[in-house]
Amino acid sequence: MAGTHRQPEVNIGLVGHVDHGKTTLVRALSGEWTDQHSEEMKRGISIRLGYADATFRRCPEEEAPECYTVEDHCDEHDVDTEVARTVSFVDAPGHETLMATMLSGASLMDGAVLVVGANEEVPQPQTEEHLMALDIIGIENVVIAQNKIDLVDGEGARENYEQIQEFVEGTVAEDAPIVPVSAEQEINLDVLIETIEEEIPTPERDPDADPRMYVARSFDINRPGTTWEGLTGGVLGGSLVAGELDVDDDLELRPGREVEEGGQSEWQSISTTVRSLQAGGEDVDTVTPGGLLGVGTGLDPSMTKGDALAGQVAGHPEALPPTWESFEMEVDLLERLVGAEEGETIDEINTGEPLMLTVGTATTVGAVTSAREGECEVNLKRPVCAETGDVIAINRRVGARWRLIGIGRLQG
Template identity: 40%
Template sequence: MSSSKKGLMEQDLSKLDVTKLHPLSPEVISRQATINIGTIGHVAHGKSTAINAISGIQTVCFKTELERNITIKLGYANAKIYKCEDDRCPRPMCYKWVAYNICNYEDSPMCDVPGFENCRMKLLRHVSFVDCPGHDILMATMLNGAAIMDGALLLIAANKSCPQPQTSEHLAAVEIMRLKHIIILQNKVDLIQENVALNQHEAIHKFVQGTAAEGAPVVPISAQLKYNIDAVCEYIVKKIPIPERNFTSPPNMIVIRSFDVNMPGSEVDDITGGVAGGSILRGVLKVNQLIEVRPGIVVKDESGNIKCTPIYSRIVSLHTEENLLQFAVPGGLIGVGTTMDPTLTRADRLVGQVLGEVGSLPEIFVDLEVNFFLLSRLLGVKTKGSEMQGKVPKLVKAEVLMLNIGSMSTGAKVLAVKNDLAKLQLTSPVCTSKGEKFALSRKVEKHWRLIGWGQIQAGKTLDITACTPLG
């Protein structure tokens, strides 16, 4: 066994008792992240660089992203946060972040603060970072990432005025997603003078008044120089608690990425099944467990009627970073290796679907009856150098909107609207539940702009009992 695996706490399915699991259990936290933290904010304010400073991982990795130097797809990186066990070790230097490939738990790193070099460090958090794109045309992708966040780092560049358009829009989006735990990072302080930084610090506090970020700490950093990153780690531990997790319910995971991991030209006998990546909302997934994916295969007949065929499969592997798991718990980003035809998972084709125990997943809706709430003004749009302050127009019958439900983005035609109630016809079927919240967007100046949120009250569901599941 390699030295990096030496201290891994063993996972034994035969001894698994889900009633005794906890996000900080050694056999869990040593192997997988148990909390998801997103980075939000305007384009080029340093979200990807901040994650790289903490995790050592470059989340911008696709060719088009590297060429344009922007995040286009959701990026991921994991890191562990340790604290020196000697209480005399000064803060924030007593906090240490370690890249994901340090897998050991018992063989923890040693403190490197002068005078405390021989002190052991205790693992406090294993974090999955979700790097959201900041460009205005990628708002739908950002909302997909927000669906799994337990907390967020709001990046604000110190050398720009506050707020920038997507700073406002992203903050409104995480409020809609009921996200309460936010840390504000005042990035690029190395590029400005101290008095300018102090003035912007006050502007940030004024901007977040009355929002979910009111009272949030504002941490000055330089992500490029890795300045003050230990303070960020301290605030992550102290200000973003691990949410209560449900380990005993049937497992339910929303898919935010899916892959075909086979190389071109692979021999038939060497082909492996498709991989679904996402975050478990509740329950525990286990190797060899039978699973169902909904809505599954979606087709339209000659009359335009939608038919959904759920996909049945089996879990052949669970992994996070380089760690193979026997079971995976809520929190963190998990890759689920399956027996599915890899053409079904290629190029994110399963994004927005729900994976879980056979027969336990929510119903599939094609029409929704919702109550909705519109924002008081339009966010994220610039006109003539200033942010548009106009009111959001009311919903109109027959207009097409965009809904983000979980990790699913779908078009929605307004069939009827009265006061704050609406009936919507979905472009794509969605596996969801009554009471679920969603984000509502409208096309403004050729781009989708966030205009409000809503809650599902009822809807028309598809009967899938007549379908032959695809296994």
């Protein structure tokens, strides 16, 4: 039935080098730009995670792949199209200093589309870094979109295709299908949709599990000058990874916020209520895992503005993982820095050095208090809420920026 709405049931990351056309591809598939921040509009790159929902549809009168579309109506056969599936695209920034944002977004992804520009050499530095992030976090359902084929001739496209095949050897994307497309000219999008439908299935989820939401964004939706009677509570944006969440549920956020008491400061969880839920752009009473959602809360909007609560974990009171101010982790270092020259190896982690750690959607800096081969202990500047065994992306300061050097597993 045309116009049927469904909550998005799967999160698909769009990853790849800056300017290879990820955001244009989202617009072609969903009709929305994911660059929603004014700063991003100016710079033309996604700073924070952008996201947009897309409903894939099928024309009942057409064979695959031509049947796949995002339009409500098939003009050629003059029939309404049928909903196949609604997905959420997470557009991860390709700008090099924003790797931490990409990694925090990766924790929300069930699969990924790696966008590679056909008009540039493969790999570009961020293409390599993003693929490594997918490898680290273990995202195995990958589709490669060879974009901008309208800018190269047949021979150039073939050469680029072979470079991509060589580049993904030995990674999670080794057997990933490569689909040549032009997002700008909307060429081959039906084949891309069919490939996503086949390669990135909706994961099985347990509806009876305790609800758990990774908060990736938070905002104040009130306009300047709103009177206090008209104020709406703060909004959380992110993804429910387990369980179900209903309007009027009690909600706890960990690690919460830092509170000063008697000259001492400690982190306390935040309690609130779910006032409204939005999924796929519509108000709903219940949300299930999959897709990106907005949760209207009873929180003072000043607490949520400007992504202040990004990195929190939300769920029912007393049902969340513990909050850690320090922990021990197993460490597995990469063989070399991404994009580094051959022979440039990564040094062991040293006691006293600062590391930037990404756990779920939280990014924090930790000082290493003890380091042995294969493991280290860190004191965190800002605590995180996480389970034992969770994967941690480890970044070290190299020159003027943080670089991915390995992964950790939280031991406790």
